[in-house]
Amino acid sequence: MAMITRRSALTVIAGGASLAAGPARAETMSGRPIYPVAVPIYQSQFVADRIGYFKEAGLDCKLVQGGSGVKTREIIASSQGDVGIGDVTHPMQLANHGRAGRILMPTDTRSSSVMFIIRKDLWDQGITTLEKLTESKRPDGRKPIVSVSSLGGTNHVWSSYYMETMGLAEKVTWIGTGNVDTMLGSLKSKQVDVLVSSLSLLDESKEQGWGTLLFDGTDEAIWNKYIGGKVPVTCHFTVQSTIDKDPPKIQAFATALWRAAQWIKTHSSDEVYDAIEPYVGSTSRKANILEITALKKVADFDCVIDAASFARGEKVWFREMTGIKPLAMSEVVVPDFVLAARKAYPG
Incomplete structure (x- = not known):
């Protein structure tokens, strides 16, 4: 079972506390955020790119479409991508298989795609x-x-x-x-x-x-x-080796994605669509605006997982169909980066 070591935890905390406002080095960091398919549920990555939050955080990003949630997970596991977005079970699957998957922040409180x-x-x-x-x-x-x-x-x-x-x-x-x-x-x-x-x-x-x-x-x-109430369904995730390799880069991602969530919170569905349209053009404007409006109702704009919502999701995540062995919240959730971003940019 994958564990967060004391050294890794200290690295995360130290990096998050000092780097939320921006990168601690002069050069731009190249970044590869990965999203599964071209639908609005992954809008926080699209907004961070289109509004310029990745750039302002010191990231030169190329968004990559994985093709599915599972393929996105594989790309993140192989370190060909830095931060993915998808179901919370993806980093859990990685943690179960020795790849130390880590949830950086949730994006919603119930599923919008069932x-x-x-x-x-x-x-x-x-x-x-x-x-x-x-x-x-x-x-x-x-x-x-x-x-x-x-x-x-x-x-x-x-x-x-x-x-x-x-x-x-x-x-x-x-x-x-x-x-x-x-x-x-x-x-x-x-x-x-x-x-x-x-x-x-x-x-x-x-x-x-x-x-x-x-x-x-x-x-x-x-x-x-x-289900019984609020549960994190979709999240931004990475692996511990990517965190250890470059904490400032992961902090930059968390800061940009937190700011994107707050931008979505304060803008209309039409404005969100206008921002992300290049990424979701396979379906009509009407269909996308309907979905963006629905997403606002289930969004987690606090971007933090609490113990009660994690416990509520266990019956779904840890069952025969998923094959995921039970994990404690502390074994997979790393909140320090988003907490640092929240402090630097209060919502």
Whole structure:
């Protein structure tokens, strides 16, 4: 089990306390932030780039699209990227496998991307609940196919938990279909029966006549019924070796991303969209603004994980489906960088 050593902790604290306001060296630091796919949930990276917070923190950044949450995790693990954004289970998976994954800060308090989008033709046939879906068969007699961006990614972790709790998870076949275009394409071409994703993809599929909402796992009442309250779902993460190699760079990332979160908090959905449009152009302005508005309702603008929310998420993270062995909060969460950023730039 990966542990934060006393030396590593002191390095983090010392670096965070002295470097929040900017880099402690004259030269610009090259940086590689990694995001999974082109949807607004990853907007804090996009804003930090477009508004100039990375640059102001002394970073010369090239944002890289990983292609999925799992691929993003692999890029961070191999040190080909500095800071990734994705489901909190990604750094937990790394910690379980000797790569010392570290959560730098959360971005939300519940998932915004567990909307079950069913093919419109199946809905018209009367398949209007998850139970009815699992009772149906594909033309070749196989179980219904549920698509997520990547197996083990955010959509899969949370949608499978809902389905497990209802006793339905084993009655469907789960597949990963990648980025926005391929996810929507799999629904349009009827290669899958249900797509689990976010509001922007729901709106796009409805506009095109391909899909409609079957089950909304983002709804606060449904979330509270099955999950029980606030839980960090998405986070910025890295690995301890990247922290140890260059604490000033990680502090610069944390400072820029904290400032981006505060910018999002104080600007309208239209303004956020105008800032991030180059990154989310695969879906319409209307669809993206709907999702950005929804994200504001679940955002964690404090960017700090508390013990109660971590404990609440354990039943989802540490189960057979994820394969993650239980971790203490102190083994994976490193709050010092964001706390230093908050002190330098009060929200």
